[in-house]
Amino acid sequence: MTALITLEGVNKHYGDYHALRDIDLTINEGEFFSLLGPSGCGKTTLLRTIAGFESVSSGLVAIGGKDMAGVPANLRPTNMVFQSYAIFPHLTVAENVAFGLRKRGDLNKAAKQTLVEDALDMVGLDGYGKRAAHALSGGQRQRVALARALILKPKVLLLDEPLSALDKKMREQMQVELMRLQRHVGITFILVTHDQEEALVMSDRIAVMFEGRIGQLADAETLYRRPRNRQVAEFIGKMNFLHADVQAVRDAIDLEVQGLGRLQITAEQSPELRDTGPAVVGIRPETLGILFDGETTDRKLVDGVVDEVVYYGDMTYYDVRIQGVEAPLNIAMKNMIGRPVLDVGAATKVIWDERALVLLK
Amino acid sequence: MSLRVYAIAYLIFLYAPIALLPIFAFNDATIIAFPLSGFTTDWFGELWTNTSLHTAVRNSVFIAVMTAIISTLLGICAARAGAMAHFPLKAGIMGFIMLPLVLPEIIVAVSLLVVVVQIFDLGLSNWTIIAAHTLICTPFCIAILNGAFQNLDPSMEEAAMDLGESRFGAFRSVTLPLVMPGIISSMLIAFTISLDEFIIAFFLSGVSPTMPVYIWGLLRFPASLPVVMALGTILVALSIILLTIAEILRRRGMARAGVADKGGFL
Numbered sequence: 001m002t003a004l005i006t007l008e009g010v011n012k013h014y015g016d017y018h019a020l021r022d023i024d025l026t027i028n029e030g031e032f033f034s035l036l037g038p039s040g041c042g043k044t045t046l047l048r049t050i051a052g053f054e055s056v057s058s059g060l061v062a063i064g065g066k067d068m069a070g071v072p073a074n075l076r077p078t079n080m081v082f083q084s085y086a087i088f089p090h091l092t093v094a095e096n097v098a099f100g101l102r103k104r105g106d107l108n109k110a111a112k113q114t115l116v117e118d119a120l121d122m123v124g125l126d127g128y129g130k131r132a133a134h135a136l137s138g139g140q141r142q143r144v145a146l147a148r149a150l151i152l153k154p155k156v157l158l159l160d161e162p163l164s165a166l167d168k169k170m171r172e173q174m175q176v177e178l179m180r181l182q183r184h185v186g187i188t189f190i191l192v193t194h195d196q197e198e199a200l201v202m203s204d205r206i207a208v209m210f211e212g213r214i215g216q217l218a219d220a221e222t223l224y225r226r227p228r229n230r231q232v233a234e235f236i237g238k239m240n241f242l243h244a245d246v247q248a249v250r251d252a253i254d255l256e257v258q259g260l261g262r263l264q265i266t267a268e269q270s271p272e273l274r275d276t277g278p279a280v281v282g283i284r285p286e287t288l289g290i291l292f293d294g295e296t297t298d299r300k301l302v303d304g305v306v307d308e309v310v311y312y313g314d315m316t317y318y319d320v321r322i323q324g325v326e327a328p329l330n331i332a333m334k335n336m337i338g339r340p341v342l343d344v345g346a347a348t349k350v351i352w353d354e355r356a357l358v359l360l361k
Numbered sequence: 362m363s364l365r366v367y368a369i370a371y372l373i374f375l376y377a378p379i380a381l382l383p384i385f386a387f388n389d390a391t392i393i394a395f396p397l398s399g400f401t402t403d404w405f406g407e408l409w410t411n412t413s414l415h416t417a418v419r420n421s422v423f424i425a426v427m428t429a430i431i432s433t434l435l436g437i438c439a440a441r442a443g444a445m446a447h448f449p450l451k452a453g454i455m456g457f458i459m460l461p462l463v464l465p466e467i468i469v470a471v472s473l474l475v476v477v478v479q480i481f482d483l484g485l486s487n488w489t490i491i492a493a494h495t496l497i498c499t500p501f502c503i504a505i506l507n508g509a510f511q512n513l514d515p516s517m518e519e520a521a522m523d524l525g526e527s528r529f530g531a532f533r534s535v536t537l538p539l540v541m542p543g544i545i546s547s548m549l550i551a552f553t554i555s556l557d558e559f560i561i562a563f564f565l566s567g568v569s570p571t572m573p574v575y576i577w578g579l580l581r582f583p584a585s586l587p588v589v590m591a592l593g594t595i596l597v598a599l600s601i602i603l604l605t606i607a608e609i610l611r612r613r614g615m616a617r618a619g620v621a622d623k624g625g626f627l
Contacts, residue, residue, distance in 0.1 A: 072527075074523070074525045074527060080520070084514050084516050088535055088539075089539070100524035100525050102534075148524065149523075
């Protein structure tokens with residue numbers, strides 16, 4: 001894998017506001033990379049910095065080995081799909097897609113037309129060229145924006161919350177299409193999103209950002225299974241947190257966990273923490289279980305009482321109180337044949353496994 | 362019901378005097394009074410032969426065209442800054458440049474006369490009137506162009522730059538076509554305001570008067586009143602046509618930009 005974009009010590013100030021803090025980042029060629037975070041975390045600023053719409057206060061931005069300082073957006077090998085799509089309403093679909101080809105003197109009219117048709121074909125809009133741009137639906141606008149950006153064969157395609165304006169069904173469909181498109185064209189995609197599911201589904205690697213800093217940079221599975229700290233763990237998916245006391249750190253880690261007692265985990269389950277003392281343990285809801293009547297398990301059990309039941313059709317989410325823990329444990333159970341949906345107040349047994357724990361800073 | 366009567370009475374009160382203009386412009390008598398004494402187009406014919414009137418009209422049209430161009434250019438700068446740029450005291454500054462909209466024209470006229478003649482010691486000419494008309498027309502232009510610019514997605518220009526256009530190229534190829542109806546509408550309104558403005562032109566005109574000032578001069582001679590009526594008829598027709606074109610263009614612009622019409626200047 002070759003590095004395509006390098007950011008070193010990038011800072012951005014708006015007056016007193018520190019939007020980006022010491023960002024170090026390398027994005028590879030052909031990678032689907034996501035910048036994920038809550039609103040105001042600096043992810044869009046970072047994207048606009050790469051695109052050339054924002055200058056950096058300090059630090060280096062390089063694309064393809066070239067320092068981009070002072071290079072305006074129109075001369076960078078990047079193209080962007082804007083959150084509002086920014087389709088030019090006074091032009092037709094074909095004219096929109098051909099917009100970036102205006103400066104290409106080396107192409108004649110016929111060659112440009114072929115490129116436009118190919119681009120429209122690629123995003124599934126063949127035959128839409130003559131339509132007026134302002135008459136398109138949200139999903140179609142997005143496809144035009146994609147075709148318009150990709151026709152220039154940029155080294156990087158920047159996507160600023162491209163799916164946030166679409167409804168849920170359309171969004172899921174476009175997720176798959178974007179992934180397929182990225183594999184097809186083979187260029188680097190950088191996606192900005194606040195939707196953790198979107199980032200997990202689509203990306204090769206994800207940078208989770210908080211308050212202008214990168215909280216964790218990892219692939220989807222690592223991010224989900226081994227979050228570095230509580231902030232990342234809370235932002236990605238659902239997580240139960242239990243207070244713990246780290247007693248010994250050797251090859252394995254000995255700890256006393258509130259409600260679960262003394263146990264041992266592997267060093268791999270603690271991505272960051274190597275010190276003894278108070279800590280927090282995280283457990284995902286789907287790694288816990290409820291022991292239904294007639295079922296058996298060789299895993300560990302703890303007594304609990306059902307506090308809340310949320311029925312989702314394919315899944316049921318239970319909040320179960322166990323002795324010695326203030327907050328109830330959130331447990332996700334698949335609804336299967338022979339498994340009843342428990343009532344609030346029912347006494348039950350919670351199945352747990354220390355292999356599913358992650359020790360957090 | 363009473364509201365409807367009020368509305369109708371209001372409209373009659375507003376427009377009936379204007380309706381008198383064409384009636385007496387075609388009336389075959391020098392005295393402006395009912396009953397009408399016959400149909401004639403002589404008064405319009407007299408307009409053709411009156412060379413001092415022609416000079417006055419030429420002055421007015423020149424002043425109005427220049428005013429329309431300059432105040433619209435200034436309006437574009439202000440409206441674009443207002444819609445897209447962020448700077449300290451923005452609200453205050455935007456309010457301050459709209460102020461000439463409510464300043465009494467007589468005060469503007471007198472103070473400009475003092476500035477031009479006493480302070481700068483310049484002669485009065487069409488250009489002094491153009492400067493003053495630009496001052497009073499620019500707020501109108503800003504008001505019209507604000508609407509055009511505020512409906513623009515700020516990502517639009519960035520998208521054009523992202524696709525290879527320079528900053529100016531992006532403005533020219535994307536922003537300008539989208540606000541063009543607003544620009545034309547702004548020029549037409551500035552033109553109309555300037556064309557029939559009297560007070561400032563009266564104070565600041567040099568040896569050769571503008572059309573409204575010339576008409577005012579004619580009023581001292583009762584015999585020429587029907588000619589004034591004829592001229593007035595043409596002006597009213599022209600104003601209505603120009604303002605209608607301006608509004609049509611504004612609406613077409615809104616439709617083209619694909620945004621909901623939130624009520625225009627008219």
